[in-house]
Amino acid sequence: MTGTAQWQQQAREHLFQPFVDNAALQREGARVITRAEGACIWDSDGNRFLDAFAGLWCVNIGYGRPELAAVAARQMQELPYYNLFFKTVTPPVAELAAAIAELAPAHMNRVFFTNSGSEANDSVYRMVRLYWQLQEQPERQVIIARHNAYHGSTVAGASLGGMAPMHRQGGLPIPGIEHIQQPYWFDEGGDLSPEEFGLQAARALEERILAVGPEKVAAFIAEPIQGAGGVIIPPATYWPEIQRIVRKYNILLVVDEVICGFGRTGEWFGSDYYDLQPDLMPIAKGLSSGYAPIGGVIMADDFATVLAEKAGDFNHGFTYSGHPVSAAVALENLRILRAEGIVTRVREHAGPRFRQCLQQLADHPMVGEVRAVGLLGAVELVRNRETRERFPQVGQTGALCRDLALEEGLVLRATGDTLLFSPPLILNDQQMDEIIKTTKSALDRAWAQLNPNR
Numbered sequence: 001m002t003g004t005a006q007w008q009q010q011a012r013e014h015l016f017q018p019f020v021d022n023a024a025l026q027r028e029g030a031r032v033i034t035r036a037e038g039a040c041i042w043d044s045d046g047n048r049f050l051d052a053f054a055g056l057w058c059v060n061i062g063y064g065r066p067e068l069a070a071v072a073a074r075q076m077q078e079l080p081y082y083n084l085f086f087k088t089v090t091p092p093v094a095e096l097a098a099a100i101a102e103l104a105p106a107h108m109n110r111v112f113f114t115n116s117g118s119e120a121n122d123s124v125y126r127m128v129r130l131y132w133q134l135q136e137q138p139e140r141q142v143i144i145a146r147h148n149a150y151h152g153s154t155v156a157g158a159s160l161g162g163m164a165p166m167h168r169q170g171g172l173p174i175p176g177i178e179h180i181q182q183p184y185w186f187d188e189g190g191d192l193s194p195e196e197f198g199l200q201a202a203r204a205l206e207e208r209i210l211a212v213g214p215e216k217v218a219a220f221i222a223e224p225i226q227g228a229g230g231v232i233i234p235p236a237t238y239w240p241e242i243q244r245i246v247r248k249y250n251i252l253l254v255v256d257e258v259i260c261g262f263g264r265t266g267e268w269f270g271s272d273y274y275d276l277q278p279d280l281m282p283i284a285k286g287l288s289s290g291y292a293p294i295g296g297v298i299m300a301d302d303f304a305t306v307l308a309e310k311a312g313d314f315n316h317g318f319t320y321s322g323h324p325v326s327a328a329v330a331l332e333n334l335r336i337l338r339a340e341g342i343v344t345r346v347r348e349h350a351g352p353r354f355r356q357c358l359q360q361l362a363d364h365p366m367v368g369e370v371r372a373v374g375l376l377g378a379v380e381l382v383r384n385r386e387t388r389e390r391f392p393q394v395g396q397t398g399a400l401c402r403d404l405a406l407e408e409g410l411v412l413r414a415t416g417d418t419l420l421f422s423p424p425l426i427l428n429d430q431q432m433d434e435i436i437k438t439t440k441s442a443l444d445r446a447w448a449q450l451n452p453n454r
């Protein structure tokens with residue numbers, strides 16, 4: 001046995017895969033992806049797919065950039081590993097920290113490195129509590145997050161996240177984390193206008209702060225646009241009200257930039273897009289465009305100063321906090337994103353065009369709403385367009401459309417009955433048109449299957 005059959009068999013017998021029904025996958029066999037270039041991936045049988053999901057929201061720069069491979073090889077030969085614990089630093093890590101500080105909002109100039117977004121959020125959890133301890137307000141322990149948020153799969157990450165299916169496995173969330181309403185107008189807005197609903201959802205934060213006791217609340221954490229929850233773009237009234245509330249009660253604002261960071265919205269950070277003043281920004285994914293695992297927490301100057309001046313030793317870190325190879329790759333990734341004006345192109349061209357293109361799907365009998373910011377997009381599937389009523393078995397139609405699109409060579413994602421798009425930022429117009437054309441075809445075929453007598 002060789003090739004596809006061999007790899008599938010090895011995976012079937014020896015691999016346990018994330019976020020999937022492993023028994024079902026063992027019966028079906030996994031797809032084997034072997035190669036990628038630009039916005040496309042190929043499987044081991046030579047089939048090409050347009051990747052409208054950039055891997056997992058991460059390959060911002062597109063696949064197959066030889067410059068990133070070259071710096072990784074060079075760094076591996078020169079210095080494959082050294083740590084930051086022993087009062088040392090390595091050149092790529094120092095240079096990357098400076099490059100990130102230059103791109104981040106003006107008041108944020110310091111980075112703590114991790115390997116992933118989950119580790120970044122676990123670090124946030126510890127940093128926030130330490131901060132209030134150092135400020136002599138140790139009773140500020142509660143972190144408020146949102147239902148249906150995604151902040152990672154580690155214990156603190158999954159607890160900060162608001163994914164009920166994750167909480168059900170393993171007794172999460174851990175104590176001291178509270179979840180409030182999400183700003184998901186399409187599903188939860190009822191008869192309110194999006195603007196009214198945005199204010200209501202933001203005021204859920206103030207209500208919870210008052211219920212918990214303002215003196216006990218440490219921080220509020222949120223994604224600028226919820227990604228895994230369904231590319232939930234909050235109404236325009238939401239973020240200004242949140243910013244007002246966190247200021248009023250002197251609560252730390254943690255903006256999870258793991259998806260929105262590094263160009264996804266057409267700005268460098270979601271915080272730029274919404275004009276936010278975060279105290280902490282967890283990052284990962286687009287930082288290295290997924291070519292090497294790396295994440296981090298960008299810290300506001302005031303926050304970092306308190307931790308540096310008052311904590312003594314910071315008793316937290318990972319063997320690979322600031323891995324030199326990942327850092328070299330990330331640095332080259334940022335250089336290319338800047339040098340080629342990739343983020344600007346998303347803001348000025350690709351983003352607005354994508355939003356327009358998605359509108360071509362808005363009249364479909366099964367589509368309740370389309371929405372997009374930058375190269376993040378969503379299509380809501382419904383039984384009744386007027387009332388926004390969902391199909392009885394939520395998730396089935398989304399999965400059907402996703403599978404039909406895959407049959408036609410397009411990778412997208414379905415969360416419940418919401419189709420999600422997050423293509424590489426280098427997507428060209430022709431590829432964008434292909435996404436729309438194939439999605440439309442998948443919608444038509446799903447509609448025909450669901451309504452066989454029409």
Ligand code: PMP
Nearest residue numbers: 116117118150151152258259284
């Ligand atoms: N935060 C957000 C907003 C995410 O989307 C993700 C990953 N999808 C994470 C954190 C966790 O990142 P990682 O998978 O790298 O641990």
